[in-house]
């Protein structure tokens with residue numbers, strides 16, 4: 300009896316419990332959905348890509364006004380004007396005054412001594428001292444004094460002859476017969492390659508920049524290689540030089556392998572059908588064997604694709620005898636084909652031109668006469684001597 304009464308009661312309780320659980324579950328799910336909806340309402344809606352306009356471009360009367368027509372003006376798109384570098388011819392003429400100013404004491408000093416009424420031993424000694432002080436070097440000085448003595452004895456001298464004789468003998472000493480032309484002509488379908496080397500701070504990067512201008516003035520298509528990965532600012536410096544005259548600079552990561560950048564620059568030169576690729580290298584002390592060996596590697600790697608036509612050694616004219624030592628060591632590791640004497644504007648020691656050519660048997664091809672963009676000139680023996688005697 301009791302059981303028969305309890306069973307329906309239990310069944311009711313179970314039913315109520317099931318209904319309660321069901322209600323809680325439904326309410327919970329609804330709550331979650333609401334919370335999710337709220338959260339997603341707080342996030343920005345995912346952006347749907349705008350449908351692509353597939354309209355074909357039309358021509359003639361069918362063509363629509365380009366979307367950006369009203370804002371596109373000539374001023375908006377104008378590129379910065381490229382600089383027009385000064386032509387190589389006539390640079391030394393312009394720079395002659397600078398040369399005369401810095402080297403005046405050498406030329407005019409010699410002329411004053413040689414024009415004396417009486418040329419005794421003391422005067423000849425003073426002539427020797429003047430030449431040695433101007434870094435002409437001992438052997439060339441003795442040679443010159445010997446020749447002057449002979450000519451004075453044979454021809455006699457007044458002030459006019461003194462100038463003429465001195466001019467002739469100085470030109471002879473600077474050697475006008477040397478080939479000072481830069482090898483910057485394409486070899487078949489390949490660009491000429493110029494490698495610029497030297498110790499730190501001699502003016503390599505500046506010289507490469509200035510040389511690019513000389514070449515652009517000759518209508519050459521130039522590519523620059525920033526293989527000085529040692530000095531952080533060198534690549535930027537070079538790129539700025541290049542951009543001013545519309546020349547591309549190939550560069551790599553800071554501290555990267557200079558040989559691979561040189562290689563890439565030459566490859567770029569070939570791809571662009573350039574006339575000349577000029578490669579700047581890091582300044583290296585001639586006493587550091589590892590760095591000097593690296594130069595040989597840079598050259599060999601370039602030679603996998605192209606011939607190296609010029610290796611220009613940059614020497615700071617203000618460093619005197621040290622410049623000669625550098626020249627000697629560089630020439631031992633790489634076949635130097637030309638010398639660039641920089642900072643001739645900052646020293647009275649122009650005699651280094653004679654000394655360094657003698658030392659290497661390689662001609663001075665370019666001279667740096669200032670920090671101005673066009674203050675690099677092809678070297679010319681006669682004009683150089685004329686500037687000394689001006």
Ligand SMILES: Nc1nc2c(ncn2[C@@H]2O[C@H](COP(=O)(O)OP(=O)(O)OP(=O)(O)O)[C@@H](O)[C@H]2O)c(=O)[nH]1
Pocket residue numbers: 497498499500501502503504505506527530533581582583641642643644645666667668669670674
């Ligand atoms: N007065 C004068 N200064 C020069 C001349 N050539 C270069 N310079 C200056 O010399 C300094 C060094 O020049 P850089 O071209 O940076 O020398 P660098 O050999 O590339 O230097 P590293 O990369 O450190 O080896 C700069 O201040 C140049 O402006 C020149 O003919 N006359």
